[in-house]
Amino acid sequence: MGAPLAIEARGLHKTYGGLFGARQRALSGLDLQVAQGEAFGLIGPNGAGKTTFIKILLGIARPTSGEVRLLGGDPEGVEVRRRVGYLPERLHLPHAWTPPAFLASVARLKGVDGSPRLLGDLLSRVGLGDDAGRKIGGFSKGMRQRLGLAAALLGSPDLLVLDEPTDGIDPLGRMEVRRLLQEELGRGATLFLNSHLLAETERVCGRVGILSGGRVLREGRLEDLCQSSSHYRVRFAPGHDAQALAAAGFVAGRDPGSWRCQGDTPERLNEALDRARRAGALLVEVAREEKDLEEVLQEAVRSPPPPAVREEAA
Numbered sequence: 001m002g003a004p005l006a007i008e009a010r011g012l013h014k015t016y017g018g019l020f021g022a023r024q025r026a027l028s029g030l031d032l033q034v035a036q037g038e039a040f041g042l043i044g045p046n047g048a049g050k051t052t053f054i055k056i057l058l059g060i061a062r063p064t065s066g067e068v069r070l071l072g073g074d075p076e077g078v079e080v081r082r083r084v085g086y087l088p089e090r091l092h093l094p095h096a097w098t099p100p101a102f103l104a105s106v107a108r109l110k111g112v113d114g115s116p117r118l119l120g121d122l123l124s125r126v127g128l129g130d131d132a133g134r135k136i137g138g139f140s141k142g143m144r145q146r147l148g149l150a151a152a153l154l155g156s157p158d159l160l161v162l163d164e165p166t167d168g169i170d171p172l173g174r175m176e177v178r179r180l181l182q183e184e185l186g187r188g189a190t191l192f193l194n195s196h197l198l199a200e201t202e203r204v205c206g207r208v209g210i211l212s213g214g215r216v217l218r219e220g221r222l223e224d225l226c227q228s229s230s231h232y233r234v235r236f237a238p239g240h241d242a243q244a245l246a247a248a249g250f251v252a253g254r255d256p257g258s259w260r261c262q263g264d265t266p267e268r269l270n271e272a273l274d275r276a277r278r279a280g281a282l283l284v285e286v287a288r289e290e291k292d293l294e295e296v297l298q299e300a301v302r303s304p305p306p307p308a309v310r311e312e313a314a
Helices: 049-056 078-082 099-110 116-127 141-153 171-186 197-205 224-226 242-245 264-278 295-301
Strands: 005-017 023-034 040-045 065-070 082-085 159-165 190-194 207-212 215-221 229-237 258-262 285-291
Touching: 005 049, 005 116, 023 049, 023 190, 023 207, 023 215, 040 049, 040 197, 040 295, 049 065, 049 159, 049 190, 049 242, 078 159, 099 116, 099 141, 099 264, 116 224, 141 159, 141 171, 141 190, 141 242, 159 171, 190 197, 197 295, 215 224, 215 295, 224 295, 229 264, 258 264, 264 285
Parallel strands: 040 190, 040 207, 082 159, 159 190
Antiparallel strands: 005 023, 005 065, 207 215, 229 258, 229 285
């Protein structure tokens, strides 16, 4: 048996009513599973349906049809909600309050420990320990983001749903946030990350789903999604003949001294390497070429969409 599921969505549809009877489809048969204890990143272009899906996860919106389970229960259940920490993309904070006052109010709403000592430790953990006495209205965007993250961490939730968690935070601050999220994974929490910062997603998440048109187009481990099936990156010892390698079918790589070749089968890969050797080149390294997450996203979105899934009546 696999790990228990933190998130399970099956055949999820969401359609909104519009002006003059027009209807807008936000989700079109979304299927997704996230195991407890893993870090999962959801990426996709604007309008892909990511925000709608998060609203359904949090019980803010209901699907038109389909099923969604959160931590084994109903997303609208009080006990389930208490086990979830959420950081929204658009964070609205009370300007006249101090961070401890804000966190104490969130703790009361969630029914979790909001003792002054715990709140002080939490503010220090997110890098706001020295700013506890300041009014939130004087905070920068990055500081507000840190405070929102502290609110999400209240009660040591089993699932953290984070929408653009490092937005507005400087590079050093992003490193601190990544360290904090690794600590949360270490205690067994599940991370569900939605971010346009693909490099941050790559650094935090072990598995990624690509959402477009209301459906998950690709999903899997990051290394599997980013690894090319037919192209290899090779390096040769210094002194090789670049023109001869080009004539043998090799293409100069992005990094100095690296080359690319095609080999969709072991036989074709070795044929290419044999041509390089006949040209006098000495092989020192060969590895499958890896794409970055941005390239994977572009390929997925540009590929023909899968057949439409019929929407059942709600």
